[in-house]
Amino acid sequence: MPRVTDSVVIGVDLGGTNVRAAAFDEMGKPAGPRVESPSHARDGAPNTIDAIVAAIEQAKTDRDLAAVGMAVPGHIEGDLVRWAPNFGATIDGKFNCYRDVDLVSPIRDALKVPVKMGNDANVAALGEYWFGSGKGVAKGLALITIGTGIGTGIVLTPACVSGGLKRPTMLIGGNGGGVEFGHVVIVKDGDECSCGTRGCVEAYLGTNGLIRRAMPHIPEDVVLTPKLLADFADEGHKGAIEFWKETGEYLGVLLGNLINGFALEVIAIGGQIAKAYKHFLPTAVEVAGHNAIPTLWPDCKIVLADKVEDAGLLGASVLAWEAVE
Numbered sequence: 001m002p003r004v005t006d007s008v009v010i011g012v013d014l015g016g017t018n019v020r021a022a023a024f025d026e027m028g029k030p031a032g033p034r035v036e037s038p039s040h041a042r043d044g045a046p047n048t049i050d051a052i053v054a055a056i057e058q059a060k061t062d063r064d065l066a067a068v069g070m071a072v073p074g075h076i077e078g079d080l081v082r083w084a085p086n087f088g089a090t091i092d093g094k095f096n097c098y099r100d101v102d103l104v105s106p107i108r109d110a111l112k113v114p115v116k117m118g119n120d121a122n123v124a125a126l127g128e129y130w131f132g133s134g135k136g137v138a139k140g141l142a143l144i145t146i147g148t149g150i151g152t153g154i155v156l157t158p159a160c161v162s163g164g165l166k167r168p169t170m171l172i173g174g175n176g177g178g179v180e181f182g183h184v185v186i187v188k189d190g191d192e193c194s195c196g197t198r199g200c201v202e203a204y205l206g207t208n209g210l211i212r213r214a215m216p217h218i219p220e221d222v223v224l225t226p227k228l229l230a231d232f233a234d235e236g237h238k239g240a241i242e243f244w245k246e247t248g249e250y251l252g253v254l255l256g257n258l259i260n261g262f263a264l265e266v267i268a269i270g271g272q273i274a275k276a277y278k279h280f281l282p283t284a285v286e287v288a289g290h291n292a293i294p295t296l297w298p299d300c301k302i303v304l305a306d307k308v309e310d311a312g313l314l315g316a317s318v319l320a321w322e323a324v325e
């Protein structure tokens with residue numbers, strides 16, 4: 001990127017509820033309709049593959065289709081979904097999630113174009129790098145998506161490695177399953193996490209963790225949601241303000257760790273919870289500043305993600321162009 005071609009690629013963002021697909025040109029500009037339809041995530045892989053192919057067919061334009069890129073939740077290694085806890089099928093009354101499902105070959109065979117797949121959080125970071133706050137020039141970027149879970153992705157650039165990279169590159173780890181900073185431990189023997197261990201970032205910043213932590217701060221008899229907690233803080237509720245400050249402290253620890261580990265130029269924060277940023281981001285930045293090494297801290301910008309909704313689709317389009325080479 002950039003290149004000169006009349007062809008387009010199609011980016012696919014597969015979620016537990018819907019599959020989205022859209023065509024993009026080589027500059028990341030939308031080149032066709034945006035398609036969204038049910039992903040049938042829990043109805044078995046063949047149904048989900050049919051849903052993906054149908055969405056791609058609908059997203060096609062009259063321009064030549066060069067390749068398809070896909071953002072998929074789970075541990076992705078090459079053409080295989082090694083593990084995806086929210087995708088699978090119920091057999092004899094028991095839900096069996098994806099283990100080593102080839103999600104790429106059937107789509108490649110159906111469409112007769114190259115297809116490349118990546119983990120959704122990693123792919124979103126690639127989209128945010130090229131078309132969002134990374135502007136395609138930052139010396140490394142991390143995207144932290146705070147929602148039900150904590151998604152993290154990192155894009156390294158030639159400046160980030162000794163020995164050379166051809167271009168800005170999505171970090172995936174040795175077996176494709178890496179960059180899970182939502183599951184790094186920030187509190188020893190801390191709260192239980194969905195992954196089965198304790199004290200992970202997600203146990204404190206994922207939606208369930210947020211609500212559990214908020215309860216002692218909110219004496220009112222209400223069903224708490226992140227939105228309500230933000231509304232309370234907007235209204236000056238002392239407990240809610242304290243809760244968000246605590247949230248910022250946990251996030252700040254993660255930010256400091258990322259800065260010291262990777263010395264990235266940009267760390268972007270996105271996801272549903274990020275909408276309440278004014279209540280927690282100043283504290284997070286303050287804590288990160290305390291934790292970061294003095295010569296790394298001034299060279300890192302902590303920003304709100306620019307491509308909040310579309311980072312996955314855009315990143316998938318970048319993967320697709322990589323598949324053409």
Ligand SMILES: [Zn+2]
Pocket residue numbers: 182183184193194195196197200201202203
């Ligand atoms: Zn965990």
